[in-house]
Amino acid sequence: MMLTREAAGSLAARLLSGLGLTAQVTALASLGLPRIFLERECRRTWARQLYVVGIGTLAVATVVALFTGMILGLQLGIAFRQFSQELMVAYTLAFAMLREMGPFMTGIILAACVGSSMAAQLGTMTVNEEIAALEMMSVSPVRFLVVPRLWAMAMMAPLLSFYTCVVAFFGGALVGYTQLNIPFLQFMGQIVEAAEVKDLWVGLLKAFVFGILVSGISCTVGFCTTQGAAGVGASTRRAVIYSFLAILIGGYFITRFCYVL
């Protein structure tokens, strides 16, 4: 009994200290935004990370978005055909993607493709004492490494999310045209009509927040790496899992606050 309570206590303490550290790193890096404009070194890293986040994930994002749109189109088509309401497919697809699926999938793709490699890179640097070396040179690892990564992801995520939505609409329209006999332009017109400005903004806000969460978590996990190469592997896995959880939980709360029942 004592033992389990102690174990639970130490688990809770570790969870709290981990959350605290992540919040600290994320907040410090968020406040570092001006550095991107003021410091050449920071701007360079930021520009490279923009490329990594944006262009590096484009292929994966395209395929995922296209097939998500097609799957949703099919499933919704099967359901709505029963009531001869095929055009409702476009309507439903529009707000499902804009409100939830677009930012959610973007977050997942960023966590898997970019967050994991951020954790691995910073983890390797930690294990090789490069982070300690930066600290010994009075160069803050958060300012030097996390600020450009966090802001690259935070700025790219909404763009990527919008792109994901548009590609998914194409996927849906493709299925609508081939399987449901809805003319392509009519499908797209229906989406534009259904899409509300608020849905778009909330979706973009979500993607922005997910970008900050994924990069903040991944970098913090990287910094906390111990025990050599095996530790780097563990950190990579941890970064992805924690990012997924943060995206799900964060996504719920943003929805909860932006849409009152």
Place this chain on the structure above:
Amino acid sequence: MSSNAEPAVAFEQVCKRFGSRRVLDGQTFAVQRGERFVIIGPSGTGKSVSLKLASGQLSPTSGTVRLLGQDLCALSATALAALRRRVGYLFQSGALLGWKTLAENVALPLRSHGHLPEREIAERVQAALAEVGLADAGELYPAEVSGGMVKRAAFARAIIEEPEVLFFDEPTSGLDPVMSRTIDALITQVNQTHGAACVVVTHDLAGALRYADRIGFLKAGRFLTVAPPSEILNSPVPEVQAFLAAQALEP
């Protein structure tokens, strides 16, 4: 401030444990300003840990560590960062940034702190690289050069800001004997020209005997002996004698 009278590094009754493993056990010593202090001892006895404690990368389990007169445990993160600008550190592994060239690595402290013009930075970096025999290797990346070259570039990075205290963790391991002597001479040189206190961890006793003011022999968590080179050569301590004999150094 009376800080100039303070020793560069002072350990008082420092204990350091990792879990149940006791690495340092009541270690007490001081390195004066401008002194060349060498720590030798068998592998895994806590030489690197001592340097990390002295530079605030690790905190002692008990006891106090002072760097340039300031108690490291009592410092805020900002104050520690400010203090570290007066300190240079060569890591045992070199710890260069992999995505930067050797020259960019050496320039990093100058670029991040000072507001020196790029031209002057380039000149100083080139001079520092030339001193460690890397005049032509500045454009190479750490992965493209040998471990010894990484070590030398890291050495140049540690001394580029002319700090008041320098920590060198095995500066000559992985170097050929000629380059080792060059590095030894450089340690003496930075010490004499800038008056920097140098704390050097090394296995290279022959080199240490040449430039050290004092040598501390670390074993089982404490210095068995701290003495000038001449006394170390005639030390009655059996462990020190074994170390000397293994490197074929007769008194």
